[in-house]
Amino acid sequence: MEAIAPSTDTGIDPVRVFRLLGDGTRLRAALLMHQHGELCVCELTDAIDVSQPKMSRHLGHLRDVGLVATRRSGQWVHYALRPDLPAWLRSTFTALAGEPPFADDLTRLRRAMARHRDHCEQ
Template sequence: MQPLDLFKCLSDETRLTLVALIYREGELCVCELTHALALSQPKVSRHLAQLRHCGLLGDRREGQWVYYGLEASLPGWVKTILEAAAGEQGTRLAAPLARLAAMGNRPERHLAMC
């Protein structure tokens, strides 16, 4: 991954917020992200697809759910930038993180949201 490609991928506010949330939480499914950001499923899925195409995110399937996490093979310099970006997003992430916390634990989230 080249620096220009990384910054192009993160230049959109929604994509930056998605990556910051996933960085903080480890992995999240689409339904968790739509609930946390109060955005439509198609919009979130489109941005997740772009982030996967950029090489920032990987996914894994568990039943009918697909979980997104940071791509394991990201270079250290990318992880450092994502850590800094997630830290700087602290106040912006407060409301989405509160909505995630209100969902309860992951099995309850599936029943309630997905």
């Protein structure tokens, strides 16, 4: 059996990506970043209803595989999907975004962003 090579444009290995996205927390976080762009950890924890350490650990996995980039602003770390992700991955995110529970996550994210607006300023 032939090994699957990383995508030539980004070096992203599809098998590794789908293994990581097999976890609901990571998939939900990635979909929110796909829909909204850069997000603070506190916004993601509220939208997905997980603890900050758990969310940070999952975001670290996404960063390690090359899906997300980070930006520090004071004590806050903001995460965003890399802009050069392959089209096959972006279209997968787009296809899933309107499905439950992912559509509900976006509603919760908007509420979380209103609550965290002052300290998570971008």
